[in-house]
Amino acid sequence: MANSCCAHSNCSPAVVCVDLRNKTFPVRDYDLGMTLSSGQAFRWRQEGETWVGVIHGRWVRLRPSASSIMAEVAQPVRDWNWLTEYLQLELDVNTVLASFPDDEPMQAATAACRGLRLLRQDPWECLASFILSSTKQILQIQQIITLLCQRYGPPVLAALGCPPAYAFPSPDRLATLSETELRACKMGFRAPFLLAAAREVAEGKLQLNALVKLPLNSARAELLGLAGVGRKISDCVLLFAYGQQAAFPVDVWVMKALRQLYFPRRKVSLPRLQEFAATHFGPHAGYAQQYLFHYARSQMKRTTPSTP
DNA sequence: GCCCAGGTGAAGC
DNA sequence: GCTTCACATGGG
Numbered sequence: 001m002a003n004s005c006c007a008h009s010n011c012s013p014a015v016v017c018v019d020l021r022n023k024t025f026p027v028r029d030y031d032l033g034m035t036l037s038s039g040q041a042f043r044w045r046q047e048g049e050t051w052v053g054v055i056h057g058r059w060v061r062l063r064p065s066a067s068s069i070m071a072e073v074a075q076p077v078r079d080w081n082w083l084t085e086y087l088q089l090e091l092d093v094n095t096v097l098a099s100f101p102d103d104e105p106m107q108a109a110t111a112a113c114r115g116l117r118l119l120r121q122d123p124w125e126c127l128a129s130f131i132l133s134s135t136k137q138i139l140q141i142q143q144i145i146t147l148l149c150q151r152y153g154p155p156v157l158a159a160l161g162c163p164p165a166y167a168f169p170s171p172d173r174l175a176t177l178s179e180t181e182l183r184a185c186k187m188g189f190r191a192p193f194l195l196a197a198a199r200e201v202a203e204g205k206l207q208l209n210a211l212v213k214l215p216l217n218s219a220r221a222e223l224l225g226l227a228g229v230g231r232k233i234s235d236c237v238l239l240f241a242y243g244q245q246a247a248f249p250v251d252v253w254v255m256k257a258l259r260q261l262y263f264p265r266r267k268v269s270l271p272r273l274q275e276f277a278a279t280h281f282g283p284h285a286g287y288a289q290q291y292l293f294h295y296a297r298s299q300m301k302r303t304t305p306s307t308p
Numbered sequence: 309g310c311c312c313a314g315g316t317g318a319a320g321c
Numbered sequence: 322g323c324t325t326c327a328c329a330t331g332g333g
Contacts, residue, residue: 039314134315140331141314188329193316230316251314269323293314 020076031115032064057167059158074157096284105261109295123208125168126241130233147185174198193228239286248277257296
């Protein structure tokens with residue numbers, strides 16, 4: 001094998017010159033575009049063949065190919081664990097798919113969403129984002145969060161020639177704002193919920209890091225203590241930020257999918273659907289949920305998502 | 309104008 | 322337990 005990846009012509013041969021701004025990760029069954037645009041994270045921007053975002057305060061540009069994801073950062077890094085963790089690159093998705101129930105709806109959903117993955121996001125960003133998500137379209141959630149980050153997120157270094165980038169504002173920062181300032185970011189009645197959550201976290205009344213160690217039900221109970229956080233938002237955070245794979249958020253799309261695919265022409269209440277989901281989809285139910293969500297959105301867009 | 313959006317919580321049966 | 326409604330805001 002040739003030596004390392006040095007692109008400079010003037011490096012001393014005695015020094016190992018390593019490119020600390022780029023790294024290529026081999027992947028299989030990973031559709032990056034589908035994953036980043038599937039309504040679990042709201043800060044990714046497509047730029048030609050690439051996806052640009054900020055993870056844990058780091059600007060990053062990702063370029064997917066059939067068998068790899070090439071990552072580029074603005075500041076040199078030696079440890080890429082933050083990225084492999086975020087993208088869950090070490091997960092064997094086939095193990096997850098094999099755990100799904102062998103029924104027709106799941107076969108159709110997995111066939112339609114090949115390569116769809118779950119991310120592992122920062123808990124605060126995820127919680128705040130989903131507090132802002134209620135009765136909003138994904139596009140609008142993205143707009144609100146973009147505004148919030150531009151106004152109150154700390155600037156981060158981006159690659160040359162790229163537009164300015166911002167990290168997600170911390171709970172401490174948001175806790176200093178007024179409800180009026182938050183409403184000015186177009187979040188409407190969600191503003192007091194976000195403000196209260198930011199204060200709870202900033203004051204240490206809610207310790208997001210401590211939820212990592214808790215079992216699903218206890219962690220959920222903690223999140224449900226927040227105003228504006230119900231079963232759906234709590235389960236999104238548990239699934240997308242804490243890796244609680246049994247969490248099963250039921251939104252209007254998943255509800256429609258469940259009713260249409262599993263209970264056609266029957267009236268089934270939301271609690272009954274949740275009970276069904278908790279027992280039917282196995283240990284990676286949340287993963288199955290994401291496939292159903294994406295499948296429903298791509299297949300049923302022409303019909304109304306609300307229930308008849 | 310009208311309906312809807314990755315909901316929640318309060319109020320009414 | 323289940324249903325209805327208000328809550329802001331913008332897109333189709």
